[in-house]
Each structure stands twice: as structure tokens, then as C-alpha cells.
Amino acid sequence: MSEQLQSDFSKIVKTSKFSNEEIQLKKNFLNNFIKKGFPNRKQEDWKFLDISQIIKKSISDLSFFNDYSQSNKIDPSIFVNDLEHNKIIFINGRIEKIDFNFEDQNKIEIIDETEKDISFDYENSLIDLNSAFTDKVFKILIKKNYSLKKPLIIYHSTNDKLKSTNINLRLDFELGENSCLKLIDYFANNTAKNFINIFYNFNLEKDSILKNYKIDKLRNDNLKYSFNNIEQGNNSISETFILSAGSDYFKNEINCNLNGEYSSAFINGIFSLKENQQHEIRTTINHLVENTKSYQLIKSVLGKNSKSAYQGRIFVNSKAQKTDGYQLSKAILLDETSEFNAKPELEIYADDVKCSHGSASGSLDENSIFYLMSRGLNYQQSKDLLINGFLMDVVEKITDVEIKNLITNIIGLKQ
């Protein structure tokens, strides 16, 4: 693999307009990645779903070269219709359009910052891969006291030119004091067998609010990895919702540092998986100062041959007294072949804290089905109704009404 990485990398250098410094920096990342390779099950974080095996099995001819010099045609049929929104459109990993039509242009700044190094410690080799091969890195800056009027939807799509390719993309967001951003990641992948590696960096200043919704609903056989790093200042709030249902493989990783007092993080997730899908959510919430709060709710509905995993870690520093941490994961296994794995972890060094986690998995409750059938529903209807209620619980946690309705419709739930 190492030779291919090297040659694909030199092709990228040829087709792009990076400065020498940038190339040098990227080379370091490339060397790191070559040294580490794709993560495998020997690493604790990748124990349940081994990405190196999955890639080997489903994309044997993975190529790392992706020509960013050619622009792609935007297919408007992918757009979300029932919601007015700002757009960023990625096609084949290339930013084709940035459109903040609904906003005050003076309050939003878009900065090109390709040469930036990574500011935090990590072991994850996929970040090295991302940094080595990513094209342009933009930073989106929301200025002080500005709340976006409409949500921002980032479209991730690929066209049929692309096959068996690794796409890396990265965006940085800086939310100024008392600002607010509603961000929807919408995956509309039509083509097959690509490995998409997404890396977002969020910096939330005092009193700012971030709402991030990730919607992966359309069935496709791409493999995806998404890493969100969130740094939170005083009294800031981050809300993340993940709908993990479309891709063959999807791992969402969220690393959240609660650096400021009274900051809070909410993570809600739904796995709705069928034939041969393998999805995972891994969260790390670091409570670093006093009076911080985190809440996580993850629910899975698992069909034939599917597998979901949830690894949630709450870390409480010895300074972080009065922490409130909560984690709940529930799974319904619908078939003999479905599998659920969980590792809810607490690591606590302060005594005046309230931390708990719960995890439950099993089949649908026969008594509830009996109850519904005795009231005239047939077996399938009763099952659907129970699953509907089970998932609705998570969707109800979404604080934005418009987006809640959108997501309810996308999943096909009844209220």
C-alpha cells in the first residue's frame, strides 16, 4: 500500500497548487500514515469494527488519488426541498459551491487555511490520512453575536466518475461569542465503493450554540468515517444528532472538550440498519472544568446481518466538580443475525459528580406486541408502531422544530 500512497501523493502534488511548505507538511502526515496504516482491531477504539479489514474486503483496489483540478456539475435533484437553507456542496470531495444567500455577508467569513497543523494530540491514523490528502481547508467564521437565520446544509455527494477512491475533506468552524450555527450534513452518495473520510473542527466561544445534524439515510455502499473535534468555551452548547442508516460502513467519532464552565454537550443518535451494514458511534466527552454537563442517547434498530457498536466515554477531570454526565444506549435486535456491541465507559477523578450510564439490548417486547394485536393491529403494524415509538424518543430530543420535522419525514416516522 505504501508505494501506491506515495505515487498517488505525487500525482496530487502535480495537479494541485500547494506551496512548498504545504507539501512538506502534508508529506509528514503521509509518512505518519504509512507508518501507522489503517486502524485495526488491535487498537482499543477499533475493537468492534475493524476498518482495515472492512476496506480490504469491500474495496480491494482503493486509490488515494482524486483530481481536484476538475470541477463537477451540480445535480440539483439532491437538494432538500422543504427547508430554506444555505449551502456548501461537496462533489467528489471538492467544494463546488459555498452559498450563504440568506445571511448578512459581513458576519460570515470564509478563510482559506490549508497550511494549518493539527492543534490537538491524536493517535488516529485516519486524521493523518485526511491531512495528507485533503484538498483545500476552509475555515468558516461566524462573527460575534450573529445567529444564522437559516440552517446551513453541507451536501456530500459523489458522481459516477468516482469509484474505489478515498476522499478526504475537512472544514473548520469558529463560532464567535454568542453566535449560533445550525449545521446539517446531508449525505447524497450515488456512486459505489468509495471511502470517505471527513474531519470537522469546531471551536465554540463563550455563549455560542452549535447544532449539528448528520443525516445518512440513502442506501449506498460507500464506507464513511467522520470525526468531529469540538472545543467548548464558557456556557456554550453543542448538540449533535446522528442518523446512521445509509452507508455500508459508517463510523462517527466525536471528541468534545468542555473547557469552559457551564458548557454542555448533547449527543443523540439513531442506528437503523439492514443487510450487511456495520455502523459505529464513538464519543469522548472530556469534562475539564466545574459545572459542565453532557447527555447522550443512542438507539439502534438492527435488521438482518447488521451490526452496530457504541463506544461512549465520559472523562471527568479531578478539577471538574459538579459534573453531570449521562449516557444511555438501547438496541432492538430484529433478527438472529444482528449484533449489538457497546462499551459505555466512565473515567472519573472527581468526587462531587453525578455520572451514570445504562445499556440495554434485546428483542421487541412480546407483551407489547400482544397488547397492540389484541387491539386490532396486525403483527407487522404492531412491530412498526413499537419501533416508531422507540426511535421517536431520540428525534424528540432535537431542539429545532423545523429540523425535527425534516428528520422525522426523512426517517419516515409518525408523530
Place this chain on the structure above:
Amino acid sequence: MDTREKDIEKLKDYKYGFTTDIENIKAPKGLNEDVIKFISNIKKEPQWMLDFRLKAYERLKLLKEPNWQKPKYPKIDYQDLYYYSAPKSMKDKPKSLDELDPKLLETYKKLGIPLQEQARLNGIAVDAVFDSVSVATTFKGELTKHGIIFCSMSEAIQKHPDLVKKYLGTVIPVTDHFFATLNSAVFTDGSFVYIPEGVKCPMELSTYFRINASETGQFERTLIIADKRSYVSYLEGCTAPMRDENQLHAANVELIALDDAEIKYSTVQNWYPGDENGKGGIYNFVTKRGLCKGKNSKISWTQVETGSAITWKYPSCILKGDNSIGEFYSIAITNNHQKADTGTKMIHLGKNTKSKIISKGISAGFSDMTYRGLVDINSKAKNSSNYTQCDSLLMGNKCGAHTVPYIKNKNFDSNIAHEATTSKISEEQLHYCQQRGLNPEEAVGLIVNGFCKEVLQQLPMEFAVEAQKLVGISLEGSVG
């Protein structure tokens, strides 16, 4: 203060901190084939036993020490340990208690082991282990009447080779992890229990362990077999004298329950935890595993872990037989610089298998406590269920409490429920107790005992009292 007084002062800190002067026979220092042959030879073992050991040793050479655990420890030089030491009086095996070294008897007296009359009164048969060799086994008669075999491992190898051959290493194979394999290669002695078909053991069987000679790793090996429709309750308790050097203890315990049999295994572990600064103390790296081999069998682990500098153990149940049940009840208390990484593994293989895990962790001082557990329901284990509850209590902000459960559900008919909480003793509770006349320490003791009640209830009567006291003693000085 002169030296003597200082020494006495030191002893006060640790109730069981004394050593007995008995000359030891030691195997030469280090680990190699010759030492293993020496051990095997001195114990007059048959060839198959020696082969078993050598096979384990071959395997050991390929293994590395695991290092994924939370508590880290200084590297152990395995060539710098003695792998065999026996009290000298063991050269000619005593026929009765009167022939025992009086010093030895005194040691037991200080520990309060009911070896003679007390044993009869308490109805406990004691197979006392002093360092590495079983010294005396009481109540043989009563047990023999029922056909129960309760003896030292070395005796079992001589007298019941068929049973030992059939079952030894079937739950913890020689090819297991590093410490288990090390034990297989160099184990010295331990207990052997066989309960025949249809027999309910009339008394609680008990072994007290005692580490004596300095620099002696203790490698106990215990094997308990409960044949069809039998029942046995086994108690294990440990205390160790005060020592500066860290002592390694890597025991292996294997339980096998056949059809409709039940084994209840209780441990109170109070080895030397090191002084307030974390110097010294025992490394307790024990492998305990039970196999519910037959239908409707049941294995229940109960443990109260208060001692040792580092406790690193996961008493596990492999639920192979249909309808079998596994239980795990644990209290782990760490104070000062103690560290514990403990929990359980419940591996569901048979249909309708059930398991229950109740774990209570209390950490105080500068200590670190981790619950690490695995619940794995296999795809063939239809209609199985597990319930896990692990609660942690923190005292002070210098200590840590961690929960790392692994949950794997591969069967849609099965249910797993897991709950965990971490909290501290609330001011309101303390205030309430103090208002009613308890001093702060008593109040904490009361609240902690309440916190642990679910587990303490599982212990046999004799142990429950001791354990309750132990919980109080372990937390002394942590309130303030």
C-alpha cells in the same frame, strides 16, 4: 521513640503484619526448566504432571506480559524470584496437628484460624496453606463419609490422578494468558475439591492463604469439581505479613459444575496493601474461571477485595450448559495508593442461560478503581439474559473510579441490561447520621455498609461478619 517502639507502632497499622521465622527450603532463584523439574521432583510428581508444566513453560516463552490494564506497576524480574519455598517441617509430612511446628500453629492462632477445636465448633474444614504447601487438613473424616475429596493439590495428584488429569487445565488451558500460563508452569500447591454425584457438602470448605517468605511469588492452583446434582460452598480468605518488597501472587482457580450442580465461591482478600505512601504491598494477579459444563448448573462468585497494592482479576463464568446460571457479586475497596482493576466475564454459550453482576466499588485516598467486565451472548445462546449493575463511590478528589463494560449481544432473543452510577456520600446522609449521634467515621461506615449490602448478603455467615468489619477498617482515616 526507640526502634522497638517504632516497630510496634508500624505493626499497629496493619493488623496482620507479622512474619514467622521458619527456615525455608527454596528452589534456586529464577525461572527455567531445571527449577520446574526441581519443583516437580520435590513434590514427587508423576511424569504427566511434569509434562503439563513443561508444556506451559514452552508456551510461556512465547508470551508477553499484558499491559492493557489501568494500574501500571514496575517491571517484574521473573528471574529474580523464588518459585518454591516450603516450611522446613514439611520435609516429613506430619500425621496429626500435634506434630506441627508450634510456631506455625501460633501464626494461625494470631490470624484466628479455627484449626483445631474452633474448627469443629464453627463447622469449617480448613485446608490451611502456609506459603506454598498445604499443612493440615481437618475434618477429613466427616467429608470422607460423604465421599467428598478435599485435599491439597499435591495430594490429589498422588491419590486421585484420574480426576486431576481429566479436569486440570480444562477451564484455564496451559495456552492461556501470561500469568495463567506462568502459574501452570510453576504452581506449587493449592486446594482440590471433588464433590461426588448427588452430594450436598455438609459444611463450608475453607482455605486460608498466607504469604510468608520474602520474594516468594505464590502460585496457587485450585480445582473444584462438582459432579451431577451436587452442591458446595467454598471460602477463601487471605492475609499477608508486612513486607517492603512487592510480592507477586498469580493463582489459578478452576471451577467445574456438571449437570444440576452448584458451586458458590466466596473470597475475602485482605493482603498487605502497602503503607500510606504506596510502598510495598502484594500484586494480586489472579485468574479465576468457572465452567458451567452441565445443564442447569450454577456458579456464583462473591468477592470482597480490600487488600493488595494492585488487584487485577476477573472471576469469570463460561455458561456452556443449557439453563446454567452465573453470578458475580463484588465489593472492591481501595484506599491510599491501592489500585484495583477487577470485574467479571460472563460468556453465554448455552440456551436459556442467565447471569447477574453486582459490583460495588469504593475508592478513597489516592487510589484508583476500575470495573472492567464483559458480557458476551453468543448467537446460539437463545433466550439468555444478563443484568449488570455497577456502582462506584468516591471519597475525596484525589482518587478515581472507572467503569469499562464491554457488551456484546449476538442473539436477538436475549436481553442485556447494564446500569452504572458514580457518586459520593451526600452531605445530607452524613448530616442525618451525625445528628443521631454517630461520629463521622461511624456514619461513613454505616452508609458504606448499606451501599455494599447487596453483596455482603451473599457471603456465608462467618465471612459476612468479618467482611463487614473489614469494610470499616479499610476506610479508616479516609474521612475528614
